[in-house]
Amino acid sequence: MTPKRIACGLALLCGTFALTVLAQPVAREASAANAGAASKDAFADARRRAQEAPFAFRGIALGITLDEFRAGSKVRATPVGSVPVCETDVQAGALGMRLKSHESLTVACRWAHRGDNGWVLSQAVVDGTPAAEHVLRFARIEGQSALRLYEISLVIDEVTAEDLREALADRYGPPRHATQNVSSPGAMPVYVWENAVSSITLCFLPGTRNGTLTYLLKGSDAWVKSVVRQWQASDAEAG
Template identity: 50%
Template sequence: MKRASLTAFLTCAAAAALAGTLAAPASADTSFEGRITPLPTPVVSAPVVAPASAPAIVQANAASAPAPAPQKTASAQAPRNKVKKRRPTPVTAAARSRAVALDDTPFSFRGIALGVTLTELREANTVRATPHESALVCETDVAGGDIGMPFKSYASLTIACRWAHRTPQGWTPSHAVVDGVPASDHVLRFAHESAGEPLRLYEMSFVVDAATAFDLRDLLASRYGAPRMAGDPSLPLLEWDNASSTITICLMPNGGHATLTYLLKPASPRAKGIERALKISQFDEG
């Protein structure tokens, strides 16, 4: 009896709870739905309305603008005189070399210019001889006696110099290098232009073989133009000159050697005695 009453009581309680739930107002239960992401509201672009007409100021400017001039056709254009450009005259090597030869600058041998003072040449230590440790020995030096040069004072009108090098036996003449070939002999001469003036280089002379002489002839001709020829046709004398100096190639009678001489022209005429003292290419007299 008690068990039946308990069962009836539980049944009535469940029915009452169900009835209360149904009678309560409805509400959304979102405790188990997680995060709700709202959808973005679509953006609707405004419709593009084409302008019915351009603004009044634009229309006014367009109306007042002048009409473009009609282009002339090729047949309607007036013929123009074509101006032909003058081509520059090409400068040949001979003309360029001749222009150099007409320069007033004294000629130079491998960077040694005629007119340089003896002091400047020694201070520069410019050696164009082999061996490379050679030095310029002059008649004013005591060492000049070792290579057969007479002794002179610095006040002498002219002095001669040669490149030489020291050996255990004393000073020995060196060989000047001309066109890459050692010369048989050479001499550099200096002179006082006037009293009180320093000794200046006025002559450089070299004895070279015939093959070197012909090579020098072509080299100098390409640089200074064609030489002036003098002397006997069998032993021609080739000379290049400018306002202040000359270069001369002279074949010797034996035909196997030639002299190459660079000579500075005097700034003013010299007296006959002085001119005789300025000997040219006298290798045996220093």
């Protein structure tokens, strides 16, 4: 092979290598751009789903049926061994709860455990701390037979409420409605997080060093009103 042909061959080889090297950053940039776009799409999709799904207290979502709640293993209370007790259970009477039939239009549930002297109310655990009080409320939507969870209410101490306010803001962003600097006596600082179908309300109770945490399904006011109408209608028919 002549020196001229060798030189041409080397030039061609070097040119090909240079094009390959130049193409690699471009390919990496394109791949990174595609990955970034996919990540943004996934984030937007997750955020959209979060807006459409009811809020959940430690995995217990608003809107589930009473049967789903009782069949699940998501007991969020202490001590270990606590179970859901509802107003349709015989044990409810021992806990000071009302006794209702399985045909009732509304049913409340609490977690409880068996103590040395019978059934005792348990404490729901919020942010790692036992709550002073808790209740989960179910109601029948007009035209449906299943009782659905529309409200979870808890009473927590002030320190837990402060920690929870920061945790909720980190997870869901700034509250849609916040009342902080209140000048009128007895006014309560209130923070509300909302999505399309539900809300979380954190309220600080003045003078008690406590707060209330309420998960509420939107439209539940209409549910309760429809339940009252059904109860009034059935009562009138019975009379």
